[in-house]
Amino acid sequence: MLAMVILTPLQASRADISDLFKDFSLKDELELGRKFSVLIKSRMPLIEDPEVVSYINDIIKRLQTDMKPQPYKFEGNVILDNSLNAFAVPGGYLFVHTGLLLELENESELAGIMGHELAHITQQHITGRIAKAKKTQLMGLAGALAGMFIGGGSTGPGLAVGSLAAAQSAMLNYSRQDEREADQMGLIYLTGAGYAPQGMVGGFEAIRKKKWQSGSTMPAYLSTHPDVDERIISLGDRIRMLPPDMLKRPEDNKRFNRIKTLIRARYTDPKIALRHFDRSAPDDCMSQMGRAIALARLNRITDAADNFDLALACSPNDFLVNREAGSFHYMKGDLDRAATLLQKAILLNPRDYMAFFFYARLLGDKGDIKGASRYFEELLLHLPEDSEIHYYYGRMLGENRYLFKGYLHLAYSALYKNDKKKTDYNFGLANTNAKTPEEKQELERFEAKYQERAEFWDK
The missing domain is CATH 1.25.40 (Serine Threonine Protein Phosphatase 5, Tetratricopeptide repeat)
Structure with a gap:
């Protein structure tokens, strides 16, 4: 009962879905979200690895556990950028930067930030402002949102398309009340999904800490609100009043750490990544795989092969290890070894589309055009x-x-x-x-x- 009292006061304020859109229709919102998604995909580097993207989308599905039915399908994407940023836009599109994934310690922190961002959508914080600008073109709004969410980041310049969009981004910025409401609703989503509630505060504290280290990596929508400290204190007070069993929920970071290893090894500076993995325990199978990937990127092929062998010996039935080792051996020309590893990866995880991709290429190289085409066509159904x-x-x-x-x-x-x-x-x-x-x-x-x-x- 205590949890219900603390976590549900905003539930009653949620408008009926038929009243949400008024002058800015649901159709307009979905079209705006689609245009924004196209804009981001046409201007910014996205992580395409299905293992990373599916991880983000699985967290979104989990956060929907305690949501009322929504009129759109949420879609998660990962932007290759070192900023500590995540944002969601009307229409159900959520974007997470790789910098945020690498900086956080626990999956609950990531889920807390994602829950906060999803709450901005479910509570209509942007659409309420857009409804007041009836004559605004959707493309201009897409550019305005880009300026609002990413304008200060390392990949942000030029995303606010045109002067109209740049002017509108200021109008669209979240108010302090919006942020507080998103904090509270995000906490509802986080706890409803079974996460430790402390993750909500932990995520924002990690961003706040980074602000003092390098202000330029602070998300624009958060750095413009000086009450972030007060919000963290308020959330901490609310969390401390929750039932003990909720506060004692364990952290499960196994998949989170796998994703961090993959991102660090494949997409960050390989020399820095290698130093990170060298500090790991010798029996850490994921770090052995990460070390092998970084060594391959540095063209240290023999060392990479040795480390892939260590990773396979350490975790022989891990589809990700088999996939990465298989793709490595494919790229260095050992098609037979690659085929064995990639086939095993696919058997272990039939949704490992990266393994499908390299196996399709391998079949094509061997002259099996029909077999390769079947794999390519299957891939394109999903990607x-x-x-x-x-x-x-x-x-x-x-x-x-x-x-x-x-x-x-x-x-x-x-x-x-x-x-x-x-x-x-x-x-x-x-x-x-x-x-x-x-x-x-x-x-x-x-x-x-x-x-x-x-x-x-x-x-």
Whole structure:
């Protein structure tokens, strides 16, 4: 009963879903979210590894445990950037920066910050302000949101598209009341998902600590609110009043630490990553894998192979270790060893699409075009905007004289890499080789995707 008293006072204030949108309709919100997502994907580097992306989306699903039904499907993405940032925008899109993932100590801290951001959506903090600007174009609003959420980060310049968007970003900024409400609702989501409530405070304290170390990495929406200390104190007081069994919930960081290892090894400076892994315990299987990945990036192939062998011996039935070792041996040309490891990774985890990707390439290299195509097509059902999948599939098809599909996939690859020149070039060749009505329809579908990106390329 005490938990209900503490965690539910805002529940009654949630508007009925039919009253939420008023002048700014649900359709408008979903369209704005889609445009914002396209803008971010056309301007910023995203982590495509399904293991990382699915992890974020699994936390979102868990946080929905104590949410009332929502009118949209949440989508999580990971931005390759060292800022301690995460933000959610209307339409259900949530973005987490890799810098935040690497800085936090516990999954509950990450979930606390994500719950706070999701609460900004469920409580209509942005849509309430947008509804007042009836004549504003959605693309301008997408740029304004970009300026609000990322404008101060290392990848932020130029994201506020046009002067209108830049002016609107100030209007859209969260109020102090919005932030307090998001804190409280986020705590409800966090505890409803079974996390330790202390994670909410821990996450914000990590961001606050970073502010004093380097103000430029502070999220703009948080650094502009001087009452963050007061909010942390208020949350701490609320958490201390929760039932003892809730306060004693254990932390489970196994998957969180795996994701951090993967990000650190593959996407940060490999020399710095190697020093980090060298400080780990000798029997830490994940650190052995991370060390091997970093060594491979430094072109220390023999050392990398030795460390992959150690990681496999340490954790022979870990799909991630098998996948990373398999992809390493594929890249160094040992196709037989790679095939064995990648097949095992797929058996251990049929959703390991990165293993699918390298195994598809391997089959293509061995001349099994039909087998490779089946894997590539399966991949594109789950990862339709992955530029690397389109590139290697298109290249394999082109080399085997399937010219229309080859050029079309190369055009998609260039499109999702935001390379307009190569997109136009390969689309022109696909158009030249289109013969059937079905192929003409495929070109029309491509043109629709092209227009989504071109809308922002030209600004």
